[in-house]
Amino acid sequence: MKRKSLTGFQIESNEDVWLWDDLPELEMEVGYKVKALLHYEQSPFQEISIVETKGFGRMLVLDGTPQVSSKDGFIYNEMITHIAMTTHPEPKYVAMIGGGDCGPAREAVKYGSVQQVEVVEIDERVTEVCKAWMTKEPDSDKIRMTHKDGATWIQGQKKKWDVLLVDRSDPYGPAVSLYKPQFYQNVYESLAKDGIAVFQSGSPYYNLGSLSKTINNLGKYFPIVHAYLCSIPSFPGGIWSFVVASKTWDPLAADLNRLQWQNAKYINPEIFKTSFVLPQYIKQIIERL
Structure with a gap:
């Protein structure tokens, strides 16, 4: 019992x-x-x-x-961050919605062009609890914390960010507004003229609807939209998806010499390229959009 x-x-x-x-x-x-x-x-x-x-x-x-x-979080942190940071030739201003543990922010500051990383986390207690139990204090003065609702914060951001990472949790509770159609338009408007955004988009197996809806919504605004995958053992199903949307730069043509993988634990140039190779069942869903 x-x-x-x-x-x-x-x-x-x-x-x-x-x-x-x-x-x-x-x-x-x-x-x-x-x-x-x-x-x-x-x-x-x-x-x-x-x-x-x-x-x-x-x-x-x-x-x-x-x-x-703590055992496999590095995979998520590296894969949500390095694809966009490598694709953009000179990312200076980077923002993240979610990611209150600052794991992805620590990956972003590995790129020498970065001047500012703003982490927008709705719940200040998540940040404080992670500092106490999961991670240390951010080790760069380039990282700045903002404790606001990301969907509200982004409405005041216009043509500002070179890279925006959307580390949203599942579509319920405080994260539900990060899945609404208006949010995707606000993301587009927040980016500089050659900006890039990345969204975590859930399991491509048990929650394929989240991936397909994300691609469909982003395709209304961005000329370049690609899904990519990685393997995260602790996540249900073990396979996770992200969607990168770009105004100018195509990750499939990125200069991988810019990839800061030398101290990484998961990503490398080969992983960067093969993460965009999709199984047939996912390709068929995308082709029908």
């Missing part, structure tokens, strides 16, 4: 604790065995937990849904 604890957590009859990520689209759940609950709080926006898991180390959990782990 299972008895429910905090959102997403269950204590088994033998007292083992599991975190379950519910996937209603597939009528299944993915479970992570928990060694310890290190932190829990209810912020003004969501439940915030830090757990030590058996398989993936420390994990940030929001409203019962895993977000990033």
Whole structure:
């Protein structure tokens, strides 16, 4: 007999604790065995937990849904960041909506042309909890934190950003506004004349609708739109998708000599190129858009 604890957590009859990520689209759940609950709080926006898991180390959990782990979080951070940063020939002004743990921001400042990285995180407590349990303080004075709703913040940004990274969580709770059609137009208008945006777009297997809708919405504004993939073991299904949208520069023609991969743990020039090679079932969905 299972008895429910905090959102997403269950204590088994033998007292083992599991975190379950519910996937209603597939009528299944993915479970992570928990060694310890290190932190829990209810912020003004969501439940915030830090757990030590058996398989993936420390994990940030929001409203019962895993977000990033200490064991494989570097994959997500590198793949949401380096594609756009390499494609743009001289990114100076970079912004990120979400990413309150500052992992992607640390990747962005590896590019010598960068003058400013602004991280826009709606929940200040996510930033503080990650500092305490997951990451250290940002190690560059180029990184600036702004605690606002990203969908509201971006309405005041016009033709400013060379690169914008949208590290949005699943489309419910405080992130729902980051999936609305108006948001994509605001992203386009926030970018400089040759700007590039990247969106995390979910699992290309169990949540293909998120990927296809993102591509469709961006295609209304950007002349260059590409989906790309990576493998993240702790994420349900193990495969994750991103969409890059560009006003001018095509990542398929990027100068890979600019890629800052020498100290990376996942991306390299070969991964950069092959991440755009899509399985047939995804290509068929995209071709029908």
